[in-house]
Amino acid sequence: MIVGIPKEIKNNESRVGMTPAGVFELVKNNHKVYVQSEAGEGSGFFNQDYQQAGAIILDTIGQVYAMSEMIVKVKEPIEEEYDLIQAGQILFTYFHFASSEALTKAMIKQKAICIAYETVEDEEGTLPLLTPMSEVAGRMAIQQGAKYLEKPVKGRGVLLGGVPGVAPGKVLVLGAGVVGIQAAKMAAGLGAHVTILDINMKCLRYVNDVMPPHVVTEFSNEFNIRKLIKTHDLIIGGVLLKGAKAPNLITRDMLKEMRPGTVIVDVAVDQGGCVETTRPTTHEDPIYIIDDVVHYSVANMPGAVPYTSTMALTNVTLPYALKLANLGWEAACEKDASLHKGLNIVEGKVVYQEIMEAFGWEEIVA
Numbered sequence: 001m002i003v004g005i006p007k008e009i010k011n012n013e014s015r016v017g018m019t020p021a022g023v024f025e026l027v028k029n030n031h032k033v034y035v036q037s038e039a040g041e042g043s044g045f046f047n048q049d050y051q052q053a054g055a056i057i058l059d060t061i062g063q064v065y066a067m068s069e070m071i072v073k074v075k076e077p078i079e080e081e082y083d084l085i086q087a088g089q090i091l092f093t094y095f096h097f098a099s100s101e102a103l104t105k106a107m108i109k110q111k112a113i114c115i116a117y118e119t120v121e122d123e124e125g126t127l128p129l130l131t132p133m134s135e136v137a138g139r140m141a142i143q144q145g146a147k148y149l150e151k152p153v154k155g156r157g158v159l160l161g162g163v164p165g166v167a168p169g170k171v172l173v174l175g176a177g178v179v180g181i182q183a184a185k186m187a188a189g190l191g192a193h194v195t196i197l198d199i200n201m202k203c204l205r206y207v208n209d210v211m212p213p214h215v216v217t218e219f220s221n222e223f224n225i226r227k228l229i230k231t232h233d234l235i236i237g238g239v240l241l242k243g244a245k246a247p248n249l250i251t252r253d254m255l256k257e258m259r260p261g262t263v264i265v266d267v268a269v270d271q272g273g274c275v276e277t278t279r280p281t282t283h284e285d286p287i288y289i290i291d292d293v294v295h296y297s298v299a300n301m302p303g304a305v306p307y308t309s310t311m312a313l314t315n316v317t318l319p320y321a322l323k324l325a326n327l328g329w330e331a332a333c334e335k336d337a338s339l340h341k342g343l344n345i346v347e348g349k350v351v352y353q354e355i356m357e358a359f360g361w362e363e364i365v366a
């Protein structure tokens with residue numbers, strides 16, 4: 001198969017769909033790989049790295065789309081890319097169709113085979129191509145939170161690890177899923193006192209088993225949250241209700257109960273956030289303050305660490321990309337139930353029911 005790796009052109013996206021290691025594997029399997037010039041630079045991979053792995057470098061994004069049977073990317077195509085996409089071309093990337101009717105209609109019109117990273121689902125019902133980005137965001141949440149706890153950026157002025165003779169800072173983590181556990185682990189590593197909440201006892205039991213004693217679990221309910229926000233310095237939002245908006249576990253009135261300079265990092269912002277006052281921010285302007293509480297709610301946290309994020313993402317996407325290239329999309333999806341769940345739009349037809357429901361469509365609208 002001929003595989004194309006275009007440069008991401010969405011604002012501030014420095015990740016790339018494949019590393020030189022991925023190119024090497026595809027070429028080893030007798031596929032041809034075109035990489036757009038400088039596609040990997042933001043992630044620390046240069047044209048010569050790709051060439052050494054066996055790729056052919058093309059100058060323009062138009063050439064990559066025109067000459068490839070399968071495009072492997074990171075973000076959904078943006079408007080400038082729509083017309084470059086050809087009928088029958090495989091697009092393997094994050095799409096998040098339910099959040100954009102315009103994108104959905106464009107992909108229907110182009111008649112491509114859209115396989116979405118975010119809906120590839122394994123036997124246990126987990127989403128293997130989303131997990132690494134949650135791992136990155138969870139770990140990063142503590143790094144960012146620690147930074148914004150500093151006084152010059154309006155934080156409480158607390159050092160998370162404390163020092164001999166001074167108690168460490170306190171971190172409250174909402175949700176003991178992928179984001180929550182990674183955040184708790186980082187905070188614990190810094191020496192902070194961590195409280196982690198969930199409604200799923202299985203998750204709490206797991207945390208209780210594997211974490212050190214300064215990470216404590218409590219059941220997530222309004223009573224406990226109202227109590228804990230008064231004494232914690234940094235609050236991490238990592239809850240998820242599959243396919244729904246995140247619940248508002250912290251309401252506007254609760255901000256008044258927190259101490260001035262408390263920091264909230266609401267990682268769940270991409271699902272609407274679990275704090276009523278959360279609104280999406282960007283890496284250029286990541287925080288805002290309401291009632292003396294610092295809010296950090298960047299919707300694409302992994303974008304700030306493209307080197308790590310690209311490697312983490314491509315580690316998990318490559319086996320699927322390889323399967324698609326080796327077998328073609330039909331046989332690959334037939335043989336691999338996880339990959340089959342990734343099929344969202346096929347040659348102009350929406351095949352993923354939740355997309356139809358998201359727009360209230362009964363039949364295909366093109």
Ligand SMILES: NC(=O)c1ccc[n+]([C@@H]2O[C@H](COP(=O)([O-])OP(=O)(O)OC[C@H]3O[C@@H](n4cnc5c(N)ncnc54)[C@H](O)[C@@H]3O)[C@@H](O)[C@H]2O)c1
Pocket residue numbers: 131133134135137174175176177178179180197198199200203220238239240241246247249266267268269270271298299300301302
């Ligand atoms: N901002 C970013 O850049 C970024 C990056 C990656 C992931 N995310 C988002 O982070 C969120 C968490 O992702 P994840 O992979 O950790 O999900 P996950 O499914 O692994 O974990 C979510 C956890 O929330 C728990 N939960 C549900 N309701 C709860 C409640 N009322 N109280 C406490 N816990 C509750 C669930 O039981 C589950 O354990 C998602 O919204 C995801 O989209 C954001």
